[in-house]
Amino acid sequence: MSDDHDSAISKRIESEVVTMKYVETRTTIPVPHVSHHNARAEEDVRSPYILMSKVDGVxxxxVWDDMDDDRRRIVIQQVIDILLELWSHRFDKKGALFDESDGSLCVHSSSLFVDPEDTGTRHRLLTTSYSHAADYWLAYANAQLLDIDESNFGSDTKPYIHSQAWxxxxxxxxxxxxxxxxxxxxLSPGDFHSQNxxxxxxxxxxxxITAIIDWExxxxxFASSFVxxxxxxxxxxxxxxxxxxxxEAERKHNPVDDLRLxxxxxxxxxxxxxxxxxYFPGMYSLVYPLLFAYVFGDNEDFSADYYWALMENGILKRDQKxxxxEREVWLEACQVLGEEVVDVNMTRTEFRDLVLKSQEKFDNEGSNGRGLFRGTHPTVNR
Known part of the structure; x- marks a missing residue:
């Protein structure tokens, strides 16, 4: 593994330990006690580790599916007490908890402990730069649109993907x-699943409830992610x-500024x-129709017609053009260089470099007489 990968793993361990200690010492939420940890792989133990106390229970x-309503009610009451307590602990930015060298608590961007090989939009944003969710998600969506613009040059599905992102x-x-x-x-638990x-x-x-485990x-x-x-x-x-x-619980505990959870x-x-x-591209095809129906209040999926209208006569008409x-340029490159050379998954930069490298194979006006492959053509060099 690379040093960057090892560093990301170490940061995860460090932050998880700091978070567990914070919860243990500053809340009444039951968590395992951390006895010892090492965030770096060393000669004696070749892996980062956390040693913590054993917790009772399953x-x-x-057992949830086999519980009757009375026992479910008791469990839910305890879960709500945990959520309300976490809701009351506030920090000035989104990120991950770490200890400073002087022992004080700080919040750093959670992108620090992302695998460096993961270049997804989510992991490139510095989370601590945004004061509220709307700003963060606008930056995220804009970055995603730029990614779409740069990737899969000439793809015939690109207009539709771009419309969805828009x-x-x-x-x-x-x-x-x-x-x-x-x-x-x-303070938001990373995986508040019943298995934890x-x-x-x-x-x-x-x-x-005897413990909440797995604080990685x-x-x-942001509040919208917690709720x-x-x-x-x-x-x-x-x-x-x-x-x-x-x-009922909120009537006993005053939430922050009466903003009811x-x-x-x-x-x-x-x-x-x-x-x-x-966040989960693999779920997109399942979730997206539900979101579209939620927005428009109609169970009939007319998204294709909606996007077509945006591209043909609406706000996305210029992008569609x-x-x-792009598609025309890509098809011409396939004709001149061969489909085995022009990869369907090329980025804009990769395609441009290929065209410039093979420029002598195109005549001055382009093979279709419109000069699409001059070195400064805006479609290739945006």
């Missing part, structure tokens, strides 16, 4: 309210119970779909 995921960007002002981030970023919630006394009438990728996050139903709250009945119990979670469906579509020119 993962909630192994549509996603257009949703940001409506989905993300900057005012909910004015009190800072709550340890529970005991499952047969009794009072099951008890946890840290301060989601726990992943194991899947059906309508559980959500109704969750909504009832969190509202219960209301934000109950209204989070659109943001949830947006996050899934943007540019993609048509």
């Amino acid at each position: 993962p909630l995921s192994s 549509f996603m960007r257009s949703l940001i002002p409506a989905l993300f309210d900057p005012s909910i981030d004015i009190h800072g970023c709550p 919630i340890m529970i005991t006394d499952i047969i009794s009438s009072h099951p008890r 990728f946890s840290g301060p996050d 989601q139903y726990p992943l194991f709250i899947r059906n309508v009945r559980d959500r109704v119970m969750f909504d009832e119990l969190i509202l 219960s209301r934000l979670i109950s209204d989070s469906y659109g943001i949830y779909l947006f996050h899934q579509a943007m 540019r993609f048509e020119q």
Whole structure:
């Protein structure tokens, strides 16, 4: 592995340990106690590691489906207490917790512990640069549009992909309210899944959460990322119970500036779909139609007609013309150089370099008489 890869792993370990110690010492949330750790691989132990106390119980995921409503209610009450406590711990930026050399706590960009080989849009943004989610997601969406513009030069599917990305960007002002981030970023668990919630006394009438484990990728996050139903709250009945119990709990605990977590979670469906579509490309084909229907309030998918209208006569008409020119240039290159030379996955830069390298194979006016391959053609050199 490269030094950069090892550094990313080390940063993950360091931040996870700092986060667990913070939760253990500054909250009532049960977590394993960290006895020792080493964030770097050394000669005696050739891997980073964390030694922590053993916790009692079994993962909630192994028993949740067999629980009756009374025991589910007791577990959900405990989960809500944990969420409300995390919600009350605020930081001035989105990122990951680290210790400074003087022992003070600081927040650094979570991009520090991303695998350097992962060049996705999500991992190139400096998370600490944005004060609220709307700014972050606009930067994310703009970077994604630039990636689309640079990649797959001449692809016939590029106009449609670009239109989808443009549509996603257009949703940001409506989905993300900057005012909910004015009190800072709550401490968000990276994977608050039922498999990471340890529970005991499952047969009794009072099951008890003994620990929340796996704090990797946890840290301060925007309020809109925090306000989601726990992943194991899947059906309508559980959500109704969750909504009832969190509202009841909030009447006992004053949320920050009376910004009720219960209301934000109950209204989070659109943001949830947006996050899934943007963060997980593999889920895009499943999530995107749901998001489109959520926005337009229609179960019939007319997205293709919508994008066609934008490209033919709407705001994306100029982009559509540019993609048509790209396609024309790409097809000409295939004709002159051969399809085995002109890769379908070339970036704009790679395509331009190939054209300039093979410029002598094109006549001064281009093989179709329109000069598409002059060295300074704007379609190639944007």
